Amino acid sequence: MKIIAITNQKGGTGKTTSTINIGAGLTRLGNRVLLIDLDPQANLSFSLGLNDPANMPNIYMVLKGELALTSAVIEINNMGLIPASPQLVNLETEMAGDQNKAILLKKVLDDRLGFDYILLDCPPSYGLITLNALTAAQEIFVPVQAEFLALQGMSKLLETVQNVQREHNPTLEFSGIIATRYDQRRVLNREVIDSLLEHFRDKLFTTFIHENIALAEAPSFGQDIFSYRPDSNGARDYLALCQEIMERR
């Protein structure tokens, strides 16, 4: 079982879009995948067609010990999903004094669950929720939009990862940067990719996810890109990315 945190504190870089479509791509390639929505905005849950994730079993109840993880898993698009809850924002203050506040998630994820991959969709911030994801995960994937602020965010991310490796999770690996919404006609995109290659050549996946409107449309139908538009650029890109992910194992 491989636990992967999909994170970037910069907003709107394609974390949720990547969680759904990497999950769906790995499922098409024969894996059993669980998605966990750790964003209080529940964007992953809404994008897979749930109308009211707050009023169903969710990851907040599991982290608080009110519910076993397996009772919160629902089947959607052949994947397991544990929805988010708006109450996740309260964890920061609720657990402020708790010794175990960083390992709430790690404690409930174990090998016997029967999944090949568990993907964690993180909110755009570095609070207790993301700390829990980085402590539970073995690997980190970072979706990055190839624009000015992408590089600024990387140094902060590296610092955070090093802190987590030192204090909570020594085996955590910052293994992959995913270039999202890439358009080779834009000089800015090409320039930022060149900088990323200079600093992070071994981490940048060779598959780029191109700008493709079908990826933005699929959530309106509660679908992943493979069920919404299997012949789109988006589907081709995410499938190639999944093949690359599996080869790296």
Add this chain to the structure above:
Amino acid sequence: MKIIAITNQKGGTGKTTSTINIGAGLTRLGNRVLLIDLDPQANLSFSLGLNDPANMPNIYMVLKGELALTSAVIEINNMGLIPASPQLVNLETEMAGDQNKAILLKKVLDDRLGFDYILLDCPPSYGLITLNALTAAQEIFVPVQAEFLALQGMSKLLETVQNVQREHNPTLEFSGIIATRYDQRRVLNREVIDSLLEHFRDKLFTTFIHENIALAEAPSFGQDIFSYRPDSNGARDYLALCQEIMERR
């Protein structure tokens, strides 16, 4: 003096881009403007050319009472700017028991500062930092990318605003929704705009900000759109939006 919070918990909707370019547009129309970077990632500070905002006077020091607000203001592109600091993330736990935790910002902003507009760039989350911005502000502008998740975020935003109006700031007005990265060729953009008009007709600014690569390039040069490319669509759109903002006073 008008204090405006530019906020949306959804990431990547154009909050920072709008703060910079509304600020610069209002300045071109003869106003004296202060920008305050409330995002611990300091994207606004980086986008205006600062290399190391953490090691200069910043809004965190002001909120903690270590520095007077006027000593933290720097002049950039004819605007006042108070940079952010990564330490802003600590406010949540540092002030957990403090009675005044919601009014830290309100306490330091007053009419004698000599600004016509103060624009607050918020992080993509609803924690203590954004609460301070909503408590200090008279108006809220919400940049929205016209895609699926835009509408989901609105209902949560309205709920938050109503809480703040009830508990901290009765005169707070949710006055404007700004459509950003709009491309009229995309069916999805047109459909989401139609829904926004149905639910929020009186709040949606009639000026849309179109997708325009110059807006994404300008921060690499530490410039606003008017100094980077005054004849671009981005400059035209933001100037028209500023004229609309001034007419609404």
